[in-house]
Amino acid sequence: MTRLIFLGPPGAGKGTQAQSLAQFLGIPHISTGEIFRQAIKEQTPLGTIAQGYLDKGELVPDELTQNLVKERLSQSDAQSGWILDGFPRNVSQAAFLDQLLVTINQNNERVVNLDAPDEIVVTRLLGRGRKDDSEDVIRRRLEVYRAETAPLIDYYRDRQKLLTVNGNQSPEEVSTELQKVIA
Template identity: 55%
Template structure:
């Protein structure tokens, strides 16, 4: 069984890798961004909460995100494993995830950190050409990652696998798969 959390700064390629790894490992890619969009599109109660926070330019509170992830992990396709992308994003969410998995009598197998230099990320994101991707915004997102999400690396020290996130998509996928094999 493969229960893996993907961690890395915005622009490190987590989403791209999650898609490739999901296919290779045969487990669902669970992205909080996708969950938010699906709940909003389906006008669920949680989706209405998310939309309200996002419309106000606020972060979605942990309680709302935790509940979305909890319900998603209870779906049949996630019982045999999953790749979590964007969750947990802080130690409080990691503690909630641990409790959810403990209740289901299981645990995480690994936490994969995509390691990449900030300047490479800035170049990569600027090259996308999105309106909301300017250098100051990108660097601010990197700072938010360092202060909020990076403490997860210490929290998950026993499960942590660090992978160089520079290179071709297939090369990085191969590095992750090799590291996961070596760990098991």
């Protein structure tokens, strides 16, 4: 049973790789970013709240995101495994997730850190052409990532759950390396 958490800076290719690996393994790719983008598009109450934070380049508050993840992991398609992308984003979310996974009997997860240098991810994100991807906002998101999310790397390394993959190579090479490390 495969349960993976994907970490890495914005633009490292987490979404692309998580999606492709999830298809390869036949398990759901659970992207909190996608769930939020859908909610924003549909202008749901959650979407409206999330939009306010994202417009400023800030993270959506823990409680909102945790409720979303808890609900998603309890759905039937997630019982045989999953790839979580975009959560946890900080150590308190990781502690919440540890507790949740034990409670719902879905622990034994592993963590993939898709690593890529800042300059590479800035170039990639600018190339995507999303309206929220100005260079200032991207650099702000990287600062937030380094401050909030990078400590998770130590958190999971200390628990012997961390696998690091070089995200600064072609998507095909990253996919091949991912399939090797999780095999």
